[in-house]
Amino acid sequence: MALLQLTQITRRYVMGSETIHALREINISIDRGEYVAIMGPSGSGKSTLMNLLGCLDTPSSGDFFLNGINVSLMDDNQLAELRNREIGFVFQSFHLLPRSDALHNVELPLIYSGMTHALRRKRALEVLDHVGLADRVHHRPNEMSGGQRQRVAVARALVNNPSILLADEPTGNLDSHTGDEIMILFEELWKKGNTIILVTHEEEVARHARRIIRLRDGLVASDEPSSGHSPVRTLPIP
Amino acid sequence: MTLWQELKEGTGISLSALRANKLRSGLTTLGIVIGIVTVTLMATAIQGLNGAFRQSISSMGSDTLFIERFGWFNDSHEEWQKSMRRPVISFDQFDALSRQMTLAKAMTPITGTQLPVTFKNRTSRSVSILGCNEQFVLIGANTIAEGRFFSAAEANGGRPVCAIGSAIATNLFPNMEPVGQKIRVGGSTVEIIGVMAQQGNFLGAFSLDNRVIVPLRFYSVAFHRPLDYEIQIRVASMELLEDAKEEARGILRQIRRVPPGAADNFAINQQEMFITTFNRVGAIIASAGLFITGLSLFVGGIGIMNIMFVSVAERTKEIGIRKAIGAKRRTILLQFLTEAAGICLFAGLLGLAVAFPLTLVMNQFLPATLSLPIVSLALGVSLITGVISGFLPAWRAARMNPVDALRNE
Numbered sequence: 001m002a003l004l005q006l007t008q009i010t011r012r013y014v015m016g017s018e019t020i021h022a023l024r025e026i027n028i029s030i031d032r033g034e035y036v037a038i039m040g041p042s043g044s045g046k047s048t049l050m051n052l053l054g055c056l057d058t059p060s061s062g063d064f065f066l067n068g069i070n071v072s073l074m075d076d077n078q079l080a081e082l083r084n085r086e087i088g089f090v091f092q093s094f095h096l097l098p099r100s101d102a103l104h105n106v107e108l109p110l111i112y113s114g115m116t117h118a119l120r121r122k123r124a125l126e127v128l129d130h131v132g133l134a135d136r137v138h139h140r141p142n143e144m145s146g147g148q149r150q151r152v153a154v155a156r157a158l159v160n161n162p163s164i165l166l167a168d169e170p171t172g173n174l175d176s177h178t179g180d181e182i183m184i185l186f187e188e189l190w191k192k193g194n195t196i197i198l199v200t201h202e203e204e205v206a207r208h209a210r211r212i213i214r215l216r217d218g219l220v221a222s223d224e225p226s227s228g229h230s231p232v233r234t235l236p237i238p
Numbered sequence: 239m240t241l242w243q244e245l246k247e248g249t250g251i252s253l254s255a256l257r258a259n260k261l262r263s264g265l266t267t268l269g270i271v272i273g274i275v276t277v278t279l280m281a282t283a284i285q286g287l288n289g290a291f292r293q294s295i296s297s298m299g300s301d302t303l304f305i306e307r308f309g310w311f312n313d314s315h316e317e318w319q320k321s322m323r324r325p326v327i328s329f330d331q332f333d334a335l336s337r338q339m340t341l342a343k344a345m346t347p348i349t350g351t352q353l354p355v356t357f358k359n360r361t362s363r364s365v366s367i368l369g370c371n372e373q374f375v376l377i378g379a380n381t382i383a384e385g386r387f388f389s390a391a392e393a394n395g396g397r398p399v400c401a402i403g404s405a406i407a408t409n410l411f412p413n414m415e416p417v418g419q420k421i422r423v424g425g426s427t428v429e430i431i432g433v434m435a436q437q438g439n440f441l442g443a444f445s446l447d448n449r450v451i452v453p454l455r456f457y458s459v460a461f462h463r464p465l466d467y468e469i470q471i472r473v474a475s476m477e478l479l480e481d482a483k484e485e486a487r488g489i490l491r492q493i494r495r496v497p498p499g500a501a502d503n504f505a506i507n508q509q510e511m512f513i514t515t516f517n518r519v520g521a522i523i524a525s526a527g528l529f530i531t532g533l534s535l536f537v538g539g540i541g542i543m544n545i546m547f548v549s550v551a552e553r554t555k556e557i558g559i560r561k562a563i564g565a566k567r568r569t570i571l572l573q574f575l576t577e578a579a580g581i582c583l584f585a586g587l588l589g590l591a592v593a594f595p596l597t598l599v600m601n602q603f604l605p606a607t608l609s610l611p612i613v614s615l616a617l618g619v620s621l622i623t624g625v626i627s628g629f630l631p632a633w634r635a636a637r638m639n640p641v642d643a644l645r646n647e
Contacts, residue, residue, distance in 0.1 A: 056562060056640045076637075077566045084564020095559045095644065099254045111247055112564035114240065156563065 001068060003163060003195060004030040004053065009062035011048050022048035024218040025062065030197065032163070035190045037198040037206035037226070040215035047168075049215065050199045054166045055083045067163055084112050088157025092169035094149045096141040102128060102152045103137045109160045127155040131185065147178030154185060158194075165189065165196045171205055183208050244572045252577030255549065256584075266545040267585040270620060273535030274589025275596070278608070278616045280531045282597045284524045286606025291516050293605060297437045297446055298509040299378035301476050303483055305335075305469040305490070309505035311515055324503040326466040331493050335469065338489045341482035344376035345471040347454060349464035355450055356422040357410040365406060366449040367423060369457025369464065375401075377472040385417035385432035388453055396455030401432040405447035423450055426460040479508070535619065538585070539627040546578050546631035557635050558643025571636035578628020579621055586620030 011023040022045045030036055040046040051057040052064060055071055058079070064071045066086060074082065089095075096105045103124055110120035128137055131151040141149050150170060157165055167186070171179030187208060190196050200206050207226055214221040256263045298304075307327060312318040332347040339345065352364045374380055375387040384407075388399050400423070407416045416430050428450070437446035458464065473482035483506055490496075490504055550557070557570055590613060597608045 051641050054562070056644075077568075080561060080564050080566045083562060089562050091644075095555070095562070097556060097559060099258060108560070109563045111243070112560075112566075112569065114243065160564075 002029040002065075003032040003034075003067060004028070005063070005065040006052075007063045007065075009052065009059045009064060011045070011052065011057070012060045021218050023052075023059070026215075026218070026220050028213060028220065028223070030195070032195055033190075033193060035186075035196045035198075035208070035210045037200060037209035037212045038215065039200060039203075039206050039212055040221075041201065043217075044215040045218040046199055046201075046215050048218075050166065050168055050197075053164070053197060054087050054089060055079050080112075084109055084160060086163045088160065088162040088165045090150070090153050090157050090165065090167040090170045092172040094141070094146075094153045094173070096149060096152055096156075098141055101138045101140050102133060102144070102155075105141070105152055106155045106159050109156060113160060124155075124159055127159045128152070130158070131155045145178070146174050147181055150174060150178070150182050151185070154182070154189075158189070163195060165194050166199075167196065168199045169201070169205075170198070171200075171202070179205075241572075244569050245576060247569075248573040248576030249580065251573050252580045255553075255577055256581065259549075262545065262548075263581055266541050267581060267588065269538030269541040270535070270582050270585030270623065271538075271589045271592065273531070273538040273623075274586050274616050274620055275593045276531040276534050277528065277619060278590060278593040278612060279596055279600070280527045281612045281615060282593075282606045282608055283600060283604065284520070284527060285609065285612065286600060286604030287523075288520060289605040291520070294438060294440050295509055295512050295516075297379040297440065298512070299472065300509050301473050301479060302378050302509065303471040303473065303479075303486060304507040305471065305486060306505050306507060307466060310507045310511055321505070325494065327469065327504060329464075329467060331490070332467055332469050334493050335486065335489050339471070339482075339485060341474050341478050341485050343472045343474045344373035345469060346370040346372075346374045346377065347467040347469055348374070349454065349457065349467055351461060353424045353461070355406060355410065357419065360410050362406060362409050362448070365423075367457070367461065368449055368451045369454040369461075370451060370470075371454055373472075374451060374470075377470050379435075379437055381435045382432045383435040385430070387432050387451075393453040393455065396453055396459055398426060398428045398452075398456055398460070399431045400428045400450050400452045401434055402430055402451075403434050403445070403447035403449040404436040405445055406450060407433045421450075423452070424461055428452060428456075483508075535623060539623045542578055542581060542624060543627040543630060545581075546574060546628050547634070549577065550574060550631045550635040553635075554638065554643050554646040557638050558640050558646065561638065561640035562644060567636040570638075571632045574632030574635050575625055575628045578632065579624035582620040582624030582627075583617065586617045589620070590616055 006026060006028040008025045008027065009023055010021070010025050013020045013022060026049075038046055038049060048057070052059055055066065056079075058074065059072055062072065066082070069082070071079070071082065097108070103121075106124040106128055107120050110123060115123070125134075125137065128134060131154050133148060133151050133155065136144060136148055141152070144152070165186075170182055170186070174182065183205065186196055186198070196209070198206065198209050206212050209226050211224070212226050213223045305327065307324050308318075308321050312321070329347060336342070336345055348368060348370045350366055350368045353367050355362045355365045372388055372390045372393040375382060382401065383404065385401070387401050388397065392399055400421075402416060410416070410421065411419065416433055418430065420427050420429050434447070434451070440446050471482065471486060473479050486506060487502065491502065494503060496503055560570060590608070594608055597606060600606045
């Protein structure tokens with residue numbers, strides 16, 4: 001069974017007297033271990049799809065199964081729990097808590113999942129070390145470079161061992177060099193078995209993925225393997 | 239995530255938020271501080287008034303009956319006028335009552351007047367002169383501090399002896415032992431054989447220590463023959479108070495020939511009547527006072543609510559981030575509630591710190607101290623104010639849609 005299964009998903013917004021169809025009965029299926037880029041010009045429904053995939057929002061109609069669970073029917077609190085467990089977010093503008101140091105930022109999802117202090121500290125330090133920030137643990141976001149901040153964000157996304165790493169323009173606020181570094185980190189994470197969904201409008205960034213889904217006017221315009229990459233992973237899932 | 243963890247996390251968050259906005263938090267706190275100061279002072283003052291009342295009422299003794307022509311509290315002017323026409327209580331009536339009463343431990347007739355009292359060149363004007371028998375000292379809070387009270391023999395013999403109140407002792411004998419000295423009361427010379435223990439003011443109206451107590455028989459000869467007496471009875475025990483009251487009523491009705499079915503033409507008063515009346519009045523004053531001071535706390539609470547709305551609006555993005563990574567509604571709600579409650583609790587402590595020296599000043603006039611119940615009341619009220627005024631903003635934060643919240647810049 002697919003990790004993510006979207007069937008006939010529609011998302012409408014009512015703006016005053018107008019109804020906007022952001023997504024029109026789209027069908028997408030993503031398996032565990034895939035590295036997918038979602039592309040599209042602004043207004044294509046790209047952000048709406050990301051919000052749905054990230055369980056931040058629910059569809060107006062259609063079925064969305066994540067890991068076999070029907071997300072469409074969930075309430076606010078159930079969604080929060082699901083996001084905490086299954087989704088790791090990496091945002092364009094990092095979205096770190098400004099007053100908290102790197103360690104606390106990374107610990108936060110574990111706090112919400114109810115892990116004990118000692119365990120979550122150990123786990124957070126482990127992940128920070130993993131993204132190469134072992135020496136920046138007690139720095140606040142404003143004491144770090146953009147690349148470092150995004151690494152903290154990646155560490156926070158990974159700390160709960162989520163099913164999906166969902167990145168929204170992860171290099172959008174970074175210079176090309178640090179952007180490349182982040183993409184190399186993603187590549188490593190994918191090779192270790194993480195499922196990565198990348199939302200971007202940059203061809204160059206999307207090319208890192210193994211599959212590209214293009215949206216246009218709320219419909220899937222194309223869904224094909226990325227050029228220059230084989231559609232199937234070469235490493236076994238550990 | 240357990241409630242405890244959520245509270246702990248919430249406390250951490252609110253502390254850092256408060257640190258980040260020191261001035262703003264401080265100003266907001268001010269409203270609550272003022273509210274808590276006024277509530278604390280009001281509560282302390284009310285408690286002080288109650289204490290003062292109980293202290294002065296205690297001189298009457300809870301096991302004492304006061305039989306008089308008039309009741310202490312009249313419900314109407316008409317009733318008072320009616321009681322003016324009642325026959326006097328004579329000494330013979332006292333005599334008959336004392337012979338028949340079985341439930342009295344001590345009883346005395348009392349009469350009194352106001353006269354100047356002189357010792358050498360010192361004079362106290364308008365001193366209460368009381369005439370009574372030797373059992374006076376066994377009733378209420380009347381006790382001897384120095385020397386002794388007059389005996390039955392001295393009372394029956396009408397000896398010119400007296401016990402003086404502590405105020406007379408300090409006024410007329412500043413550097414002297416009063417016992418054994420002779421004073422001039424009206425036109426007579428009286429020897430002091432004892433000094434009464436200090437009793438203080440009666441409801442702040444008059445001093446119970448500015449008096450000279452002489453044997454009734456001497457009083458009648460030296461000053462004037464009394465027409466109307468008050469009878470004070472100390473009952474055998476507190477449990478027998480009502481029985482004794484009934485006994486005295488029955489005997490008096492018979493002595494004073496009150497026909498069956500007619501109302502008493504005398505009154506049996508007791509301390510409890512004062513307490514009942516005071517409690518009724520006191521409760522009204524207390525609730526009015528606390529209501530008015532509560533208003534200032536209410537204003538402070540509105541300030542907190544205002545600042546919490548600002549805080550929520552400012553941190554919309556933070557709320558979005560927290561929700562995105564798994565914070566539930568309850569978690570966000572508790573976060574902001576803890577913050578509001580924290581501000582208010584802090585303000586409450588500050589208010590208590592301000593109120594404490596003021597209660598010390600108040601203590602000069604009333605037996606009022608900042609007691610533990612008032613401290614816990616103040617802290618409890620500030621905590622509740624925080625929770626109530628923080629609820630609406632916190633609820634708004636908790637219900638935010640994460641997508642919209644994240645988009646907020």
